[in-house]
Amino acid sequence: MRRVVSLFAVTVTLFRADVLHGVPFTHVTPRKHPGGQNEPQFEEKFFSQTRDHFNFNSVGNGTFNQRYLITDEHWTKGSGPVFFYTGNEGDIWDFALNSGFITELAAQQGALVIFAEHRYYGSSLPFGKDSFGVPQVGLLTVEQALADYAVMIVDLKQQLAAADCPVIVFGGSYGGMLSVYMRLKYPNVVGGALAASAPILSTAGLGDSRQFFRDVTADFEGVSPECSDAVRGAFHQLRELAERQAYSRIQSEFALCKPPSSARDVRQLNGLLRNAFTLMAMLDYPYSTHFWGNMPADPVKVACETMLSGPDLLTNLRDTAGIVYNSTGALSCFDLYLLYVECADPTGCGLGFDSLAWDYQACTEIDLCYESNNVTDMFPPMSFTEKDRELYCSKRWAVVPRPDWLKVQFWGDALSTASNIIFSNGDLDPWANGGVRKSLSSSLIAINISGGAHHLDLRASNEADPESVVSARKMEAELIAQWVKMEKTRLQKTP
Ligand SMILES: *[C@@H]1O[C@H](CO)[C@@H](O)[C@H](O)[C@H]1NC(C)=O
Ligand SMILES: *[C@@H]1O[C@H](CO)[C@@H](O)[C@H](O)[C@H]1NC(C)=O
Ligand SMILES: *[C@@H]1O[C@H](CO)[C@@H](O)[C@H](O)[C@H]1NC(C)=O
Ligand SMILES: *[C@@H]1O[C@H](CO)[C@@H](O)[C@H](O)[C@H]1NC(C)=O
Numbered sequence: 001m002r003r004v005v006s007l008f009a010v011t012v013t014l015f016r017a018d019v020l021h022g023v024p025f026t027h028v029t030p031r032k033h034p035g036g037q038n039e040p041q042f043e044e045k046f047f048s049q050t051r052d053h054f055n056f057n058s059v060g061n062g063t064f065n066q067r068y069l070i071t072d073e074h075w076t077k078g079s080g081p082v083f084f085y086t087g088n089e090g091d092i093w094d095f096a097l098n099s100g101f102i103t104e105l106a107a108q109q110g111a112l113v114i115f116a117e118h119r120y121y122g123s124s125l126p127f128g129k130d131s132f133g134v135p136q137v138g139l140l141t142v143e144q145a146l147a148d149y150a151v152m153i154v155d156l157k158q159q160l161a162a163a164d165c166p167v168i169v170f171g172g173s174y175g176g177m178l179s180v181y182m183r184l185k186y187p188n189v190v191g192g193a194l195a196a197s198a199p200i201l202s203t204a205g206l207g208d209s210r211q212f213f214r215d216v217t218a219d220f221e222g223v224s225p226e227c228s229d230a231v232r233g234a235f236h237q238l239r240e241l242a243e244r245q246a247y248s249r250i251q252s253e254f255a256l257c258k259p260p261s262s263a264r265d266v267r268q269l270n271g272l273l274r275n276a277f278t279l280m281a282m283l284d285y286p287y288s289t290h291f292w293g294n295m296p297a298d299p300v301k302v303a304c305e306t307m308l309s310g311p312d313l314l315t316n317l318r319d320t321a322g323i324v325y326n327s328t329g330a331l332s333c334f335d336l337y338l339l340y341v342e343c344a345d346p347t348g349c350g351l352g353f354d355s356l357a358w359d360y361q362a363c364t365e366i367d368l369c370y371e372s373n374n375v376t377d378m379f380p381p382m383s384f385t386e387k388d389r390e391l392y393c394s395k396r397w398a399v400v401p402r403p404d405w406l407k408v409q410f411w412g413d414a415l416s417t418a419s420n421i422i423f424s425n426g427d428l429d430p431w432a433n434g435g436v437r438k439s440l441s442s443s444l445i446a447i448n449i450s451g452g453a454h455h456l457d458l459r460a461s462n463e464a465d466p467e468s469v470v471s472a473r474k475m476e477a478e479l480i481a482q483w484v485k486m487e488k489t490r491l492q493k494t495p
Contacts, residue, residue, distance in 0.1 A: 042069035042096055042115065047155070049119070051126050052139055053147035060139045064126040066148060067117040069096050071103070076110035081484045082157065082167045084190075085115040086149055086182055088175030089358045090350070092117035092124075095175065098291045100460020102170050105477055109484065112162065116152055118145050118178075120357040132356045134398060140357060142365050143409070145178065150186045166487035168480055172196040172455030173431065174366070177203065181410050183421055191487030192420035194476055195435075196455035202434025204407035205367045209384075212347065212370040213274075213377040215430040216281040219300050220378065222428075227304035231277070231378045234307070234317035235270070239380060242266045253314040254321075257333040265336060270380045272340035273317065274372060275348050276324040277303070277379070284428050284453040286464040292350075294327035297464070300428075344393055344401075346370045346384045363393035367403050419443040420483050422476055426452025426469075445479060447472050 046067055052060025069092055074080075083106050087095060096115040106113045117124040120140045125131040131140075153167055169190050171179035176198030183193040201207055221228040241250050242263075250269070251259040260266055280299040283289060288297045296302050303320045310316040318334075325331060325339050343349035344362035347370065362368050369386055372379035386403055393399050411418070419441070425432035426449040439446045449457060451466040457473055 041073060042071050042113075044069055047116075047152050049124075049126075049148050050151065053144055053151070059135055060126070064119075064124070066119065066124045066152065067092055067122060068152065069093070069115040071106075071113050074103070074106040074110060075112040078161055078165070080110035080112060080165060081487075082153070082162060082165050083111045083113045084149070084153060084167055084169050085113075086145075086169050086171040086175050086178035087116050087118040087121070088171060088173055088178065089118060089121055089361070090354050091122035093122075094291065095172070098289070099170070099172065099455075099458040101458050101473055104461060105473075105480065108477065109481060111168075112160070112165070114156065116149055118175075119148055120360075121354050125353070132353070132360070137360055137397070140360055140364075142178070142181065142361075142406075146181055146185055149178070149182060150189050153189050164488065164491045166191045166484045166491060168483060169193045170196075170458070171198065172458045173198065174203075176435075176455065177410075180421055180423075184411060184415075184418055187419075191490075192422075192480060192483035194422045194424070194480065196424045196458045197426065197429050197431050197435065198423065199431045199434030200410070200436065201413055202370075202431075203366050203368060204410065204412050205369075205403050206407060206413055207434055209369050209371050210373060210376045211433050212430050213278075213372040213379055215433055216278055217377040217379070219281045219284060219428055219430070220277065220304060223301055223304040224308075227307055228378045230304075230307040230313060230316065231320075232374070234313040235273075235374070235378070235380050237314055238266075238270070238273075238317070254318050255333050257335045260336070267382070268336045268340070268342060270382060271342050271346075272325075272334070272336060273321050274379045274382070275340055276321040278347050278430065279324050281428065281430050282454040285456060285459070286451075286466065287462050289459075293324065296323065296327075299323060344368065344389055344396075346372075346382070360397055360399075363389070363397050363399055363401055365402070365406050365409075367401070367406065369403075415440055415444060420486075421445070422447060422479060424449060424455075424457050424472055424476065426450075426454065426456050428453045429455075445475075447475060 046065040048063045049066040051062050051064055052058050083102050085095060085102060092115050103113055119126055120131055126139055127136040130136055157163055167190050169179040169182045176195035177200050179193040180195045180198055180200055182190045217228055220231060247259045247261060260269060279292060280303050283292060283295045284300045286297055289295045303323055306320045307316045310319055341349055341351060341355055343359040345358060345368045349355040349358045369384050369389055371383045373381045389401055393401050420443050422445050423436035424447040425435050425437060431454060436446050449472045450468040452469050456469050
C-alpha cells in the first residue's frame with residue numbers, strides 16, 4: 001500500500017527531491033494547495049509533536065514537526081464535529097486529494113476536517129534525513145502513530161475552542177486500520193471510526209496466506225476466464241525462457257534496460273509483473289485516477305483487453321505491465337530495480353523514503369506474509385513465509401518481527417466489546433477478505449460495496465459510481481450522524 005497508496009500501496013513515484021533533502025523546519029507554514037476548483041482548500045500546517053510518547057529518557061527526547069492539513073470551510077464553529085483522517089503510509093496530500101467523501105460529508109454535517117500525516121512519511125520525519133538510521137527508526141511504531149493522533153486531536157481541539165465537538169476518525173487501508181485502533185485505544189478522544197478497506201485480520205496473521213493473490217486473480221477471471229488463462233500462459237512462457245537461461249530473449253521480450261543474468265533478476269521481473277496486476281486490482285475504479293500513479297478507468301478490463309488482443313502472450317504481458325509502469329508512454333525500457341522494490345510487503349512498498357518506512361513496519365508489527373503459488377492464483381510461485389520474513393528483516397533492519405503482537409495489542413478478531421466502527425469493503429478489492437466482512441454487533445457494522453475497489457467509498461462522488469457505493473456512503477453518513485449526536489451528549493456531560 002503507498003504513495004500511493006497503500007497499504008500497501010505500491011507506488012510508482014520516483015524519489016522526490018523535497019523528501020530526499022529533508023524537511024524545512026518552519027513551525028507553521030500555511031499553504032493553499034493549488035488544486036482544482038472543486039477540491040477542498042486545505043491549509044498545510046505543522047504540529048510540534050513528541051518524538052517518543054512512551055519513554056521520557058531516550059533518543060526520542062524532543063519534538064518534531066508533524067504535518068497536517070485542515071479546512072474549516074464547512075465547520076459550524078465550536079459545535080460541529082471534527083472529521084479526522086488518520087494518515088497512512090505516504091504523503092498526506094495524496095490521501096486528502098483522494099478522499100473527497102470526507103469533505104462532502106463535512107459539508108452536510110458542518111464538520112471541521114483534518115488530515116494528519118503519519119510519522120516517518122511525507123515530510124513528517126522525526127529526525128529529518130537521519131530518520132531511517134538505527135536507532136532513530138525505532139520510534140516508527142503503530143503505537144507512537146496513534147499517540148501522535150490522540151495528542152494532536154486533544155491539543156487542536158483546545159486551540160480551536162472545540163472542546164465539546166465530537167471527533168470521528170476516517171481512514172483507508174492501513175489508515176483504516178489506524179482508525180479502528182484509535183477507537184479501541186482512545187475512546188475517550190474518538191467517538192467513532194469509518195475504516196474503509198482495512199485488512200485488520202490478515203495483517204495480524206489471521207487468515208490465509210494465499211487469500212490476497214487469489215483475490216487479485218479473481219478480478220481478472222471475473223472479466224473472463226480467458227484473461228486469467230492468458231496471464232498464466234504468459235508467465236509459463238517466461239518461466240520456460242528463464243529455465244533455458246535465454247536471458248537476452250527475455251530482455252528483448254520485456255524491453256528491459258539490462259539483460260537479466262541470474263535467478264534473482266528473474267524473480268525481480270516476476271515480482272514487478274505481479275505487482276502491476278496487484279495495483280490494477282486494487283485501483284480498479286470506474287473512472288481514471290491519479291492516486292498511485294495514473295490509472296485508466298476500469299484498469300482490470302483494460303488489462304484483459306491488452307492480454308487478449310496483442311500479437312503474442314509475452315508482448316501482451318509487457319504491454320499490460322506498461323499500463324502501470326508506462327502510463328505516460330515515456331518509458332524507453334523497464335529498469336527492474338528502479339520500478340519495483342522487493343521488500344517485506346509482497347504487495348509492494350513503493351519507492352523513495354516512504355518505502356523504507358513501510359518496509360520497516362512490515363518487518364516489525366504489520367504481517368504481510370502473502371504468497372502466490374500458480375495453483376490458487378495465476379502468478380508464478382513466489383512464497384514469503386515467516387521464516388523468509390525473519391531472514392530478510394534481520395538482515396535489512398536488524399529486527400526480528402513479532403508475528404503475534406498486533407493481534408494481542410489490537411484485539412485481533414475479538415472485537416465484540418468495541419463499538420461505533422464501520423468496516424467497509426469493496427468486493428473487487430484484494431484486501432477485502434483480510435478485513436471484517438460481517439457485522440459483529442449493532443454498532444460494529446460491515447458494509448459490502450459490490451463492484452467497489454480499494455476504499456472507493458472514501459473517494460469523492462463521481463457520476464460513474466456504482467449504485468452500491470452511493471448507498472454505502474448514505475449509510476455511513478447516517479451512522480456517523482448518530483454517533484456524533486451520542487458523543488455530543490457524552491462530552492456535554494463530562495465536566
Ligand atoms: C534530553 O534532552 C536534554 C535537553 O536537551 C539533554 O540535556 C539530555 O541529555 C537529553 N537526554 C537524552 C537521554 O538524550
Ligand atoms: C511505453 O509506451 C510507449 C507509447 O505507447 C511505447 O512506444 C513504448 O515502447 C513503451 N515502453 C516500453 C518499455 O514498453
Ligand atoms: C504453473 O503450473 C503449470 C501446470 O503445472 C505449469 O505448466 C506452469 O509452468 C506453471 N507456471 C509457472 C509460472 O510456474
Ligand atoms: C459481504 O460479502 C461477504 C463475501 O461475499 C459475505 O461473506 C458477507 O456476509 C457480506 N456481508 C454483509 C454485511 O453483507
